[in-house]
Amino acid sequence: MAERETLEVDILIVGGGPAGLSAALRLGQLQKQKGGEPLAIAVIEKAANAGQHQFSGALLDPSTLKDLIPDFLAKGAPLAQEVHQDNIYFLTPESKFRLPITPPPFQNHGNYIISLNQFAKWLASQVEAEGIDLFMGFPGQTVLFDDRAAPGAERRKVIGVRTGDRGLGKDGQPKGAFEPGADIHAKVTIFADGVRGHLTKQLIQTLHLAEASEPAQFAIGIKELWDLPKDRLAPGTVIHTLGYPLRDEEFGGSWLYSMPDGRISIGFVVGLDYKDPLFDPHAAFQHFKRHPFISGILDSGTIVRYGAKALPEGGWNTQPRLYFDGGVIIGDAANFVNSTRLKGIHLAMRSGMLAAEAAFDAVRSGDTTSASLGRYKALVDASAIRTELYPVRNVHQAFGAGTMLGSAYAGIAMFTNGKGLPDVPGHAGHHAMQKIEDYYGMTKRDILVPSNTAPIDRRITFDKVTGAHYSGTHHAEDQPVHLLVQTDVCHSICGPEFGHPCVRFCPANVYEMVDNGAGGLKLQINASNCVHCKTCDIMDPYGVITWVAPEGGEGPSYDGM
Numbered sequence: 001m002a003e004r005e006t007l008e009v010d011i012l013i014v015g016g017g018p019a020g021l022s023a024a025l026r027l028g029q030l031q032k033q034k035g036g037e038p039l040a041i042a043v044i045e046k047a048a049n050a051g052q053h054q055f056s057g058a059l060l061d062p063s064t065l066k067d068l069i070p071d072f073l074a075k076g077a078p079l080a081q082e083v084h085q086d087n088i089y090f091l092t093p094e095s096k097f098r099l100p101i102t103p104p105p106f107q108n109h110g111n112y113i114i115s116l117n118q119f120a121k122w123l124a125s126q127v128e129a130e131g132i133d134l135f136m137g138f139p140g141q142t143v144l145f146d147d148r149a150a151p152g153a154e155r156r157k158v159i160g161v162r163t164g165d166r167g168l169g170k171d172g173q174p175k176g177a178f179e180p181g182a183d184i185h186a187k188v189t190i191f192a193d194g195v196r197g198h199l200t201k202q203l204i205q206t207l208h209l210a211e212a213s214e215p216a217q218f219a220i221g222i223k224e225l226w227d228l229p230k231d232r233l234a235p236g237t238v239i240h241t242l243g244y245p246l247r248d249e250e251f252g253g254s255w256l257y258s259m260p261d262g263r264i265s266i267g268f269v270v271g272l273d274y275k276d277p278l279f280d281p282h283a284a285f286q287h288f289k290r291h292p293f294i295s296g297i298l299d300s301g302t303i304v305r306y307g308a309k310a311l312p313e314g315g316w317n318t319q320p321r322l323y324f325d326g327g328v329i330i331g332d333a334a335n336f337v338n339s340t341r342l343k344g345i346h347l348a349m350r351s352g353m354l355a356a357e358a359a360f361d362a363v364r365s366g367d368t369t370s371a372s373l374g375r376y377k378a379l380v381d382a383s384a385i386r387t388e389l390y391p392v393r394n395v396h397q398a399f400g401a402g403t404m405l406g407s408a409y410a411g412i413a414m415f416t417n418g419k420g421l422p423d424v425p426g427h428a429g430h431h432a433m434q435k436i437e438d439y440y441g442m443t444k445r446d447i448l449v450p451s452n453t454a455p456i457d458r459r460i461t462f463d464k465v466t467g468a469h470y471s472g473t474h475h476a477e478d479q480p481v482h483l484l485v486q487t488d489v490c491h492s493i494c495g496p497e498f499g500h501p502c503v504r505f506c507p508a509n510v511y512e513m514v515d516n517g518a519g520g521l522k523l524q525i526n527a528s529n530c531v532h533c534k535t536c537d538i539m540d541p542y543g544v545i546t547w548v549a550p551e552g553g554e555g556p557s558y559d560g561m
Contacts (some may be wrong), residue, residue, distance in 0.1 A: 019331025028130025
């Protein structure tokens with residue numbers, strides 16, 4: 001059997017999204033500016049190609065990009081379309097009402113509609129031009145700690161990451177072409193593994209990084225790309241909606257962004273703190289597309305791509321401790337998203353730049369303890385990240401009291417810049433889900449049918465299996481399942497109490513209850529459908545689902561997303 005290889009670098013970046021790539025590019029710039037012995041820098045990314053797993057709405061605030069790459073236009077940044085028109089509508093089941101005034105957080109003058117997939121590809125090319133190595137198809141699987149520290153000790157130093165093995169069979173045993181993952185040792189590891197990153201999750205649990213934070217809160221964003229007749233919507237048109245099909249107790253809304261040549265991005269966001277155990281976010285998206293206003297836009301169009309991703313919505317107070325001996329956390333993994341503005345790419349990039357500066361100086365000084373890397377947190381606190389996130393730190397939590405009260409709180413926070421407002425205590429989103437008996441007042445009903453079932457016509461609305469097809473996702477069948485489920489809890493407790501909610505909150509039909517041959521049901525995991533959204537890891541009411549990285553290079557293919 002092949003031996004596990006050990007690689008030594010100065011700085012390791014885990015994740016090739018906008019945060020990790022910005023950190024890498026800034027490190028390359030610092031090397032040129034400050035000179036001296038070049039640092040060994042590496043980026044590992046689980047996708048086979050740059051940008052393959054990247055998707056967002058997306059509206060880009062270019063403020064950070066201007067600082068990172070001042071001549072970004074000359075270098076061919078793929079900014080598909082500048083925003084020309086903002087529209088916000090409140091939807092009822094049959095009608096729409098346009099807000100006469102666009103609230104400041106929704107004003108996008110000077111912002112760009114982009115494909116994050118294409119943007120990440122371009123950013124990766126800028127990193128490679130700096131001579132920094134990108135290792136694609138190498139998922140980080142396990143955080144490595146200094147073995148000299150006693151297990152459970154308060155201060156355990158991170159010394160790198162072990163990448164995933166290749167060539168394991170479904171039974172976990174090596175196949176003929178087995179290749180063990182590498183141990184990559186680094187003086188500083190920058191964790192940019194995205195929303196609910198499984199390595200960041202390990203760090204938070206092992207190093208107790210969230211003890212002083214409010215519980216993280218999330219939403220799920222489901223997106224499709226469509227091609228429409230070119231004269232349907234003017235390029236640069238931005239539409240957001242509130243209201244239908246969500247009820248007052250559910251947080252969320254929609255977007256529709258128009259790009260050149262009739263291409264649009266359309267999507268729906270639902271807070272992963274809904275109460276109804278039979279609610280289905282994917283079904284809500286289908287109901288939204290059937291609304292007369294939206295179906296009129298989509299009519300005669302063609303779906304091109306589908307995807308889903310969890311979003312860190314909790315705000316400033318939910319960020320974990322960002323630094324520790326040997327490492328820092330950046331981007332979505334640190335919960336740096338402004339849910340009020342519906343933007344986080346520029347914040348992720350900013351956090352990557354600041355982490356690069358702290359890591360570079362720490363390595364050069366020879367001190368990579370938390371005392372030195374704590375400078376990263378100081379830089380964040382003095383940056384536009386805090387300026388933007390602190391005033392709206394409680395907005396998502398306020399929506400727990402309903403849409404009307406949440407909207408009122410958001411308005412007050414906007415006009416007062418968050419001053420004088422008490423912090424609103426939060427809770428882990430899945431704790432809001434109620435048991436079937438508590439929510440419906442009964443114990444017996446068809447628990448596998450969503451409460452908001454949507455008609456599927458395969459013209460405007462599509463089922464989850466079809467969506468998974470349009471995501472381009474691929475996983476080899478003969479490999480260990482990357483979704484670890486405590487099935488005893490699933491069958492004995494979660495099913496009777498919550499009605500197997502994984503069947504509904506998963507947007508890709510990964511979880512399916514099938515006949516067990518004895519008159520009952522058993523859980524079937526269709527892991528090959530997974531789009532890596534992380535919703536199951538977040539929303540399971542008992543926390544018995546753990547997402548881990550599959551074999552390197554596998555997963556969705558978000559071309560153009």
